[in-house]
Amino acid sequence: MVIRSNSVALALLILVCAIWGIGFVVTEHALGKLSTQALNALRFAIAALSLIPLWLSLRHKEPVDDWLGLARGSLSLGFLLFIAFYSQTEGLRFTSVSNAGFITGMLVPLVPLISWLGFRHKITRAGWIAVCLSTVGLYGLTGGADTALNKGDLLVLLGAIAFASHIVLTGHYAQKLPIVSLSILQMLAVSLYSLLASWLFDQDPSKTLFSLDPQHWLTLLSPDIIGAFLWMGLLSTAFGFWVQTSCQKTLEAHKVALVFAFEPIFAHVAGAIWLDERLGLLGWFGAAAIIAGMLIAELGDRKSAKLHPVDLVAAPDPLPYSPADAQADAQATKNQSTKT
Template sequence: MVIRSNSVALTLLILVCAIWGVGFVVTEHALGKLSTQALNALRFAIAALSLVPLWLSLRHREPIPDCPRLVRGSLSLGFLLFIAFYAQTEGLRFTSVSNAGFITGMLVPLVPLLSWLAFRHKITKAGWIAVCLSTAGLYGLTGGANTALNKGDILVLIGAIAFASHIVLTGHYAQKLPIISLSILQMLAVSIYSLLASWLFDHDPSKTLFSLNPEHWLQLLSPDIIGAFLWMGLLSTAFGFWVQTSCQKTLEAHKVALVFALEPIFAHVAGAIWLDERLGLMGWFGAAAIIAGMLVAELGDRKSATLHPVDLAAAPDPMAEPLESNQPRQ
């Protein structure tokens, strides 16, 4: 199915931003039943499987892969994604959904900064302004000088840095590798890394996938937990991927980027509705500064707008031209 209407494309993109924003609340709910590692192992297994039909329908359009490079790239990118999702998901145990959404949004201005540090790619004036705005936003969102960063905020910030690093490295690998195959394999890598980490480090087996307690598995098979994993695996990843790639055929990149800046706002709204979270005056200042930083980073140079990388895991339009390594995919 091809989306040809601009209004339909914009509506679907806003819907996907809402799905991603509510996904923070969904993840926090599922954390009550599983450890962070076990949750991510199951989530990414579902996400990988959900992209197999897409791979089957488009595999004839992908280039023949360099298998050793594909494996290396998948393992490397999967490891960064494993660190990113562990830090973000574990951080949700200690900080609010609103803070997690806005701090994760900092990955947008972090991408050009890390690209400059890693590959000496030029960072524009808009990029430096975005970094300053986001830093000021983090200061305000976490309470300013009177309040230190809590454990959750630090973990989510580490996650944002890992997500940004993942985008930069994806630009390095995605130029010569089949994108959908790379996406599926790195998702499988995340699932395997998480399962291994759960086996090694989770001391409470009742919150893992290794539990032999029938009551634990009955809880995981409850409608709300099944719904949470379908939301994270199918809606956030598979549906989000399809909408984003389809809409990029219709809308200019900067318009797509502008819509995706709504995601942390949806995360805050979801936190306010379901978890009764509220931002104070400093928090609103911080949130506004981070969103301003995202928009400056995305719209400062419309030829290389940055799109959302978190749940799509390096899966841009398979028919599009390869991205330059200093232009994050999506």
């Protein structure tokens, strides 16, 4: 299915941002039944399986020519994603959903900074402004000088850094590897890393996937927990991946960036509704500064390729923007101008 209507594309992107934002609350709920490692092992196994239909439909367009490179890329990206999701998910045990949503949003301005540190890519003036704004925003969101960063905020910040690193490295591998295959294999890698970590480090077996307690498995099969994993695996990942891919071929990059800024806002609204979380005046100032940093980072240079974290949950646009796409878009614009 190809999305051709701008209004439909915008509506679907806003819906996906709401799904991602509410996903913070869903994840926190599921954390009551499983350890962080066990939860991520299960959610990424579901996510990988849910993308197989997309792989089947595109396998002829994305042949694998370098299996060794695909394996290396999948294991490397999967490890970064494993660190990112462990940090973010574990952080939710100690901080609010609102803080987690806004701090995760910092990964957008962190991408050019990490790209500069890792590959010496030039940072534009807009990029530096975005980094400074987000730093000020983090200061306000976590209470300013009177309150030190708590363990949860630090973990979520580490997750944001890992997410940004994942996006930068994905941009490196995406140029030469089939993206849907890379997405599925790296998610399987996250699941295996998480399962191994759970086996090695989780001290309470009753919260893992290795538990032999029938009551534990009956709890995991309860409708609310099944719904939580379907939300994380199918909606946040598979559906979000498809919508982002399709809509970014329809909408201009700056419009997509504006919609992405709604994600942490949805996270805060979800936290306020279901968890009765509230931001004070300083917190709202910090949140606004982080969103401003996100927008400046995305809009500062419209000519550059944009990647979003849920690139993170999966990978960047699996169908690279080719010269043929550019020619088709130019013809569509010309036709639209003729009609008007």
